[in-house]
Amino acid sequence: MSVISKLAGGLIVSCQAPVGSPLRQPAVMAAMASAAELAGAVGVRAEGAADIAAIKDACTLPVIGIRKRQVPGSDVRITPTLADALPLLDAGADLIALDASDRPRPGGERVSDLIAALDARGVPVMADVGDHRCGMAAAGAGAALVATTLAPSPTASDPDAPDVGLVRRLAESGIDAPVVAEGRYATPEAVAVAFAAGAYAVVVGTAITDTLALARRLCAATPAVSGG
Numbered sequence: 001m002s003v004i005s006k007l008a009g010g011l012i013v014s015c016q017a018p019v020g021s022p023l024r025q026p027a028v029m030a031a032m033a034s035a036a037e038l039a040g041a042v043g044v045r046a047e048g049a050a051d052i053a054a055i056k057d058a059c060t061l062p063v064i065g066i067r068k069r070q071v072p073g074s075d076v077r078i079t080p081t082l083a084d085a086l087p088l089l090d091a092g093a094d095l096i097a098l099d100a101s102d103r104p105r106p107g108g109e110r111v112s113d114l115i116a117a118l119d120a121r122g123v124p125v126m127a128d129v130g131d132h133r134c135g136m137a138a139a140g141a142g143a144a145l146v147a148t149t150l151a152p153s154p155t156a157s158d159p160d161a162p163d164v165g166l167v168r169r170l171a172e173s174g175i176d177a178p179v180v181a182e183g184r185y186a187t188p189e190a191v192a193v194a195f196a197a198g199a200y201a202v203v204v205g206t207a208i209t210d211t212l213a214l215a216r217r218l219c220a221a222t223p224a225v226s227g228g
């Protein structure tokens with residue numbers, strides 16, 4: 001069974017901890033991934049070679065690897081260069097996710113160059129996009145999956161709402177790659193809506209693995225923190 005078909009119809013859990021979180025340790029991310037596997041998830045998304053290696057040791061799920069790095073002069077932060085992707089493969093990543101927007105990349109690399117270089121190594125690419133045009137372009141360039149990771153919330157009144165409309169629009173466009181819903185999916189209802197809109201898989205991060213953000217949200221409602 002191909003790695004892409006293993007993800008069909010399932011939940012991918014993003015096991016990442018932001019800088020400054022006490023959870024930002026490979027062993028903690030590996031425990032999160034094991035819990036995700038036990039729960040029935042079909043894949044894991046993880047950042048950096050150390051986390052990926054620990055997760056591959058701890059569970060059998062396919063791992064989508066990313067490297068988050070801010071390079072001066074470029075706004076591309078998710079796996080900006082091929083050199084960022086290669087150590088993730090050495091660590092055991094099964095797929096590479098990368099920012100597939102059309103923003104300038106460090107060193108002048110193009111999304112299509114990265115997809116071709118990884119494809120030549122037999123590595124499928126998940127293209128993170130924020131709009132329909134870049135999604136169609138990435139699929140045309142050979143991305144194995146197109147994910148709505150970079151889409152802003154479609155409603156100003158609810159900044160936490162996922163962009164299900166982009167999932168639907170891509171899925172109904174005859175796109176050459178399966179569409180993955182990612183970004184602000186936080187409830188079983190939202191996951192079901194994404195599949196109804198045509199998603200191939202759904203990625204959930206914060207709502208499962210960011211204990212710090214989840215606890216802060218609830219603490220903010222207490223008199224002890226809000227002062228109310």
Ligand SMILES: CC(=O)N[C@H](C=O)[C@@H](O)[C@H](O)[C@H](O)COP(=O)(O)O
Nearest residue numbers: 014149183184185203204205206207
């Ligand atoms: C935009 C960006 O950098 N997204 C990152 C991509 O890896 C992660 O910070 C998100 O947690 C991930 O996409 C899952 O989304 P959510 O945490 O909303 O379920």
